[in-house]
Amino acid sequence: xxxxxxxxxxxxxxxxxxxxxxxxxxxxxxxxxxxxxxxxxxxxxxxxxxxxxxxxxxxxxxxxxxxxxxxxxxxxxxxxxxxxxxxxxxxxxxxxxxxxxxxxxxxxxxxxxxxxxxxxxxxxxxxxxxxxxxxxxxxxxxxxxxxxxxxxxxxxxxxxxxxxxxxxxxxxxxxxxxxxxxxxxxxxxxxxxxxxxxxxxxxxxxxxxxxxxxxxx
Amino acid sequence: xxxxxxxxxxxxxxxxxxxxxxxxxxxxxxxxxxxxxxxxxxxxxxxxxxxxxxxxxxxxxxxxxxxxxxxxxxxxxxxxxxxxxxxxxxxxxxxxxxxxxxxxxxxxxxxxxxxxxxxxxxxxxxxxxxxxxxxxxxxxxxxxxxxxxxxxxxxxxxxxxxxxxxxxxxxxxxxxxxxxxxxxxxxxxxxxxxxxxxxxxxxxxxxxxxxxxxxxxxxxxxxxxxxxxxxxxxxxxxxxxxxxxxxxxxxxxxxxxxxxxxxxxxxxxxxxxxxxxxxxxxxxxxxxxxxxxxxxxxxxxxxxxxxxxxxxxxxxxxxxxxxxxxxxxxxxxxxxxxxxxxxxxxxxxxxxxxxxxxxxxxxxxxxxxxxxxxxxxxxxxxxxxxxxxxxxxxxxxxxxxxxxxxxxxxxxxxxxxxxxxxxxxxxxxxxxxxxxxxxxxxxxxxxxxxxxxxxxxxxxxxxxxxxxxxxxxxxxxxxxxxxxxxxxxxxxxxxxxxxxxxxxxxxxxxxxxxxxxxxxxxxxxxxxxxxxxxxxxxxxxxxxxxxxxxxxxxxxxxxxxxxxxxxxxxxxxxxxxxxxxxxxxxxxxxxxxxxxxxxxxxxxxxxxxxxxx
Numbered sequence: 001x002x003x004x005x006x007x008x009x010x011x012x013x014x015x016x017x018x019x020x021x022x023x024x025x026x027x028x029x030x031x032x033x034x035x036x037x038x039x040x041x042x043x044x045x046x047x048x049x050x051x052x053x054x055x056x057x058x059x060x061x062x063x064x065x066x067x068x069x070x071x072x073x074x075x076x077x078x079x080x081x082x083x084x085x086x087x088x089x090x091x092x093x094x095x096x097x098x099x100x101x102x103x104x105x106x107x108x109x110x111x112x113x114x115x116x117x118x119x120x121x122x123x124x125x126x127x128x129x130x131x132x133x134x135x136x137x138x139x140x141x142x143x144x145x146x147x148x149x150x151x152x153x154x155x156x157x158x159x160x161x162x163x164x165x166x167x168x169x170x171x172x173x174x175x176x177x178x179x180x181x182x183x184x185x186x187x188x189x190x191x192x193x194x195x196x197x198x199x200x201x202x203x204x205x206x207x208x209x210x211x212x213x214x215x216x217x
Numbered sequence: 218x219x220x221x222x223x224x225x226x227x228x229x230x231x232x233x234x235x236x237x238x239x240x241x242x243x244x245x246x247x248x249x250x251x252x253x254x255x256x257x258x259x260x261x262x263x264x265x266x267x268x269x270x271x272x273x274x275x276x277x278x279x280x281x282x283x284x285x286x287x288x289x290x291x292x293x294x295x296x297x298x299x300x301x302x303x304x305x306x307x308x309x310x311x312x313x314x315x316x317x318x319x320x321x322x323x324x325x326x327x328x329x330x331x332x333x334x335x336x337x338x339x340x341x342x343x344x345x346x347x348x349x350x351x352x353x354x355x356x357x358x359x360x361x362x363x364x365x366x367x368x369x370x371x372x373x374x375x376x377x378x379x380x381x382x383x384x385x386x387x388x389x390x391x392x393x394x395x396x397x398x399x400x401x402x403x404x405x406x407x408x409x410x411x412x413x414x415x416x417x418x419x420x421x422x423x424x425x426x427x428x429x430x431x432x433x434x435x436x437x438x439x440x441x442x443x444x445x446x447x448x449x450x451x452x453x454x455x456x457x458x459x460x461x462x463x464x465x466x467x468x469x470x471x472x473x474x475x476x477x478x479x480x481x482x483x484x485x486x487x488x489x490x491x492x493x494x495x496x497x498x499x500x501x502x503x504x505x506x507x508x509x510x511x512x513x514x515x516x517x518x519x520x521x522x523x524x525x526x527x528x529x530x531x532x533x534x535x536x537x538x539x540x541x542x543x544x545x546x547x548x549x550x551x552x553x554x555x556x557x558x559x560x561x562x563x564x565x566x567x568x569x570x571x572x573x574x575x576x577x578x579x580x581x582x583x584x585x586x587x588x589x590x591x592x593x594x595x596x597x598x599x600x601x602x603x604x605x606x607x608x609x610x611x612x613x614x615x616x617x618x619x620x621x622x623x624x625x626x627x628x629x630x631x632x633x634x635x636x637x638x639x640x641x642x643x644x645x646x647x648x649x650x651x652x653x654x655x656x657x658x659x660x661x662x663x664x665x666x667x668x669x670x671x672x673x674x675x676x677x678x679x680x681x682x683x684x685x686x687x688x689x690x691x692x693x694x695x696x697x698x699x700x701x702x703x704x705x706x707x708x709x710x711x712x713x714x715x716x717x718x719x720x721x722x723x724x725x726x727x728x729x730x731x732x733x734x735x736x737x738x739x740x741x742x743x744x745x746x747x748x749x750x751x752x753x754x755x756x757x758x759x760x761x762x763x764x765x766x767x768x769x770x771x772x773x774x775x776x777x778x779x780x781x782x783x784x785x786x787x788x789x790x791x792x793x794x795x796x797x798x799x800x801x802x803x804x805x806x807x808x809x810x811x812x813x814x815x816x817x818x819x820x821x822x823x824x825x826x827x828x829x830x
Contacts, residue, residue: 010660016667056656083659085686105666105682110716127704169707169725171715 005051036060070097095201122187130166153200246387258287277379278369307389311382314340320361345396418442433485440477475527482538694736757781784816
């Protein structure tokens, strides 16, 4: 992790986050931004490996930054850092391409642990997020809502199995034991689910834009 | 053909009448139809001028065309056979136009009224002249009649041109009956009908006055009133105007009446046209002009040309009216067809009479029959109007019902709407408060969490932040499926216990549950459970934690059991604050449920939470 974007409007929290990130990734170069506008400018100039994005910002939503980063730098990992733990706030960010989320008020040790795991490819997945993902893909698979020109993204049986168990309240290690899968394999499934969520959401958004006449053929 | 046809007709009529007389009275009236006549204005029959023999009835337009003024007729007769000597005799004259005086054997015995202009106009009246017995001879009586009249050219209709009918001499009682019947049908009935027309016309105008939209009522009312006024000259003999003036005014009334009739039918059929209206007005002005240009000697010619035109206009309107009613309202069509056809027939007959294609009828056909049809149309209109009134009344009451219905519906909707509005406003306000709490209070608490030197303060702040988030969720939340809530609680509890290296054993209800949990209950239960797990992690020193959830008919339960050292007695007695037992119990009570804590040193702790669904 070399180049890290840190988007946070509160100076104290930003300082605290910076310190924390430097602890986890001592070699990294941190670009700070307090507003969406600044973050979008940084994205055009610097190539990032990781972006820590706050959602509620004075001039907009961090979701836009997540989407822009996903568009211009697909290799970069976006992580939402937020005070909101409800999926109403988190899900749009995940759809836009965020790879995971951190809750700001958690203890320093917990956050650094989660950050480390995410950077190693083990994103978190809560039951409520899992339920949202399930209903998202359920509506996608209805043929009448999916025209031919829309790329069809569907989950594999195993991915579905993992999602369903998460939704029922089982933790990822528990599911690993139940399905006799390694920790890495489970993490790969979760990553794949996030990726597919993003791809299918983007297709959906493009379709919606076409429907509203933003693109004219 | 006319005189002979007329004579034939009158002979037939008289024959029937004679049969009636003979069968009833056994008397033989004498019908005089051979007289001698002289054109003279003398006060006596001019003996000096040679008289010409004339056949009665004498129509001046045939016997003395263009003659205008006074004519003397002389008839001689014997006392009718079969009459008793003391029986009162009379002469009956069916028609004497315009006026007459009668002399018997040189004595003036009867006058119809003024013999000089303005004349008494007796054209519609019959005359019964009682023959005084004193001057009546058994044989060779001289009956002299002076008749003043107008040439056909100077009047508007044949009915008012000069002429004398046959003279019938017979018993006064018999002839009086005939005279009375003639008066009844040709004069009194016209008076009665005029009166009826006046009343109905006034009524129509009244109806129109309160229903200005119904212009057909206006025109019909005007037509009736106009006709009633025009009929005046049939029975009003002593108009204080000379013949030329009366004829002029009378002729000028027709375009007006025709205009009313046309406008009535057009507006009743819903076919009004400015063009036609303008034409009718122009016509009303044009006719007097042409009459004046023609002068008093061409009144008949000009007026009848106009009558033909007006009749054609009325016929065309009738055809148009019937076509339209046939297309739109079959209901009205039949009666109107009947009435208007009869009207047309009468008009055609009248035209034929004026053009001398038919003999003069004994009765004033136009003045008698047409108003009857008018009355029929009027009663039909009233019927339609009454029907409309009834259906309007019915409509009104159904409308009232509908209005009531709609009003109550609107009220209901309004109540719902305002309820909805209140809900929307409340929801918006909740969201605003939630956002404010997050942005403002949340940010400050967060700063304390991460910047405080003291671990205790950051823990407190973290807990406060957690509380705030739960409260906000309670503020804005929708009901949660119990199955989803259990999944959330399980994930969190197992994760936390796992991080604290405590073995977690969670078993949920065996079957699927589809109950809904209010947001508040979800939030409070989350807090209680979180508190319980925190206690286990912080204070119990347990290595194992068992959680069981069960869903019953009306409630659900959570059991949290650990194998730790339990809550010390003295602390339990005071309802230990550090362990948050009191707040757990308080929250359960708020949800109308209960939270029981069983604990003993060395036996661990059991928390039983029961909440209603």
